[in-house]
Amino acid sequence: DVKVTQSSRYLVKRTGEKVFLECVQDMDHENMFWYRQDPGLGLRLIYFSYDVKMKEKGDIPEGYSVSREKKERFSLILESASTNQTSMYLCATGRTSETQYFGPGTRLLVL
């Protein structure tokens, strides 16, 4: 079974704080993805990575950055958290981009 773990299920941060969300997978998949999920909007791709140290912007990268120093780990960074970044953040991984395995999500609240 593919296991995708995310560092926190719930997180509360203050406006302006730097926030790190971590995702770890145990299946040696090349591709890793970060999405945010908002009611009525579905999932939107923030960033993805197809190899170590490689990253590409998704549809809504503004206000976010990512880091992939090791194949199994993909971090999402909110440089200066804002209230409009309150959301559910989902990490996914896959050998291809089409079949993705998702983590349980991190629900982030920015006050």
Add this chain to the structure above:
Amino acid sequence: AQSVTQLDSHVSVSEGTPVLLRCNYSSSYSPSLFWYVQHPNKGLQLLLKYTSAATLVKGINGFEAEFKKSETSFHLTKPSAHMSDAAEYFCVVSRLTGGGNKLTFGTGTQLKVEL
């Protein structure tokens, strides 16, 4: 550009009755289409996928979807709903970008199953 439209944000059915979740797609070429399901407090899971082989695709838990090019539709069905089917369902299309294939998600359909 590739996109999907889920026609219902909420669907409510009685246990034992058929389920129909509707999805229309827009694509400039033959698309790859998927349905993902998200149960409460769980990660998304792939239900089924269409990649230009058989137009009727069978997935897990008794779900199936039919690709209809003439109607640009990929509706998800199940003959008999079970309480455990209550979840949010996402219709998804794969799109080709400069960085490879990406998934574009629909806005989701919340399925409620009543006794």
